[in-house]
Amino acid sequence: MHKKTLITGVIGADVHAVGNKILAFALTEAGFNVVNLGVMVSQEEFVQAAVETNADAIVVSSLYGHGEIDCNGLRQKCDEAGLKDIPMLAGGNLVVGKQVFGDVEKRFLAMGFTKVYPPGTSVETTIKDLKEILKIK
């Protein structure tokens, strides 16, 4: 079967490299074609990589608390680049401080994200969701 292509990376000025590598490894093991952009990835780089590789979904990580600012506008850039309705997932430590996750999730969904994950989410959850979203049996 044709493998589904995912773009992964840590957005913004965030340099947390370890989790990114583990996530890319786990997603590859799960049968995805992973294009991992590494750390300090700008929104433009996510979009460009998705266009060039005809990606099926974008998986954004953010660990340093500035995720909300960094992620805002990514959906609009995808629309502009012709990546219509591409699934976008985000996870990590998306915001600073002890905030109720339900509120954070609401704000990210409003920004155009398909799925949002709180800190400590296991990768199996993401894999299960991705398979559902991309209709992989």
Added chain:
Amino acid sequence: MKYLAADFGSTYTKLTAIDAAAGRVLATANAFTTIDTDVMRGFDKALESLKAKVRDFEYDELLCCSSAGGGLKMVALGLVPELTSKAARMAAANAGAKVVKTYAYEISAEEQREIYEINPDIVLLCGGTDGGNKDTVIANAGLLGEIKRGFAVIYAGNKSAARDVEAILCDAGKNFVITKNVMPVFNQLDIEPAQNAIRELFIKNIVAAKGLSNAQAKSAREIIPTPLAVLRACELLALGTPKTSGMGDFIAVDLGGATTDVYSLSKGEASLDNVLVKGLPEPYCKRTVEGDLGMRYSLAHVAEQTDIDRMAAQINVSAREIKDWVARCSQTPDIISAAGSKERAIDEAFARRAIELALTRHCGVLEKAYTPLGEIFTLTGKDLSRAQYLIGIGGIIINSALPQYMLEGGCHTPQNRAFMLPREPLYMQDKKYIFSAMGLLSEVDPELALNIMKQEIRQL
């Protein structure tokens, strides 16, 4: 064994006589290129003047390269500007082409007309990683097919679209070649197959189309584009042969009348700590060609990108005089400034500026970012700050009394610190303009070519 290397340039046909037994260049000579009638006329004339310098010179083998008739004119098409478009441009430049324009995404009707006007020899069509985006290359193949010009197309894009592209180009009656993708996997380049395809097409079609068949008939070896010969010489000079070591990493700049070529022989690894490398990986041996930077045909473009008033103050002439000289050079490109004249001073200042512009476009860029972990730098492209040598090739650099002044334009200053330009290189020059000849010779006798270059490329 005696070799004769001929470089059919757009203006001059340059000959270099080499004596293998003596291990040196015997003499060089040149004459105007006669592409409109028979290139061999100019060749014979140059040979005559060569024989006046070296009596009874007879050669055993003739080696030729050419940039006559506008050189190998190409346009490159890709998908995303920073990705496959850049890769396509890199592949074409490294094959020795004059890349007139690079396009991204599906081309517009306007751009179709532009390509018609450019009338390239070859179009390199890229886009999409293998298994990636197909729509754009397929659309562009159709749009290229509509352009009523005789260019050949090299397809080096997404392999999954190759079948469709082939059918479209076939229907359009285009001469085409399908080769491997320049970016098969995201951010991984494979530009050699495309380069080979370009070289083969050049030999097969372009040599005859540019009126070089008579020269080809006299030479047992294939005629290659001049920049490719220079690139091969650079590679040999840097890396050496299995027997003799080369001189290591360097940068060379060839400042011509219409274009400026920059060659860097370096991995370009980051010299600072705490640097994150971004963007496409670049080849050890990289060539860029700037079609808008030159000392005659494109001097007006250099002037546009220069602060004329500041330059006037620096070299103590008036801004009016500079503008007049630019106008004269654009009207009569074969004009030569007299040594010691005001015009020569203007030429030298513009050469310095053109070298600065060409090198800043060639080298990597350092950007600062602030993170919660402190200041961090990102590097896109090659870090050439530790390059040991900066070599000047051609034209004004070898004819002026101030070659170092001009070459220094390409070096690091506090104003251009974002660009990873060489900091303290040793300045050298190719006084006899032998790079292309040595590139040709390197295919026959690399040891000899290396030794001659080591003698002839001298420190200033």
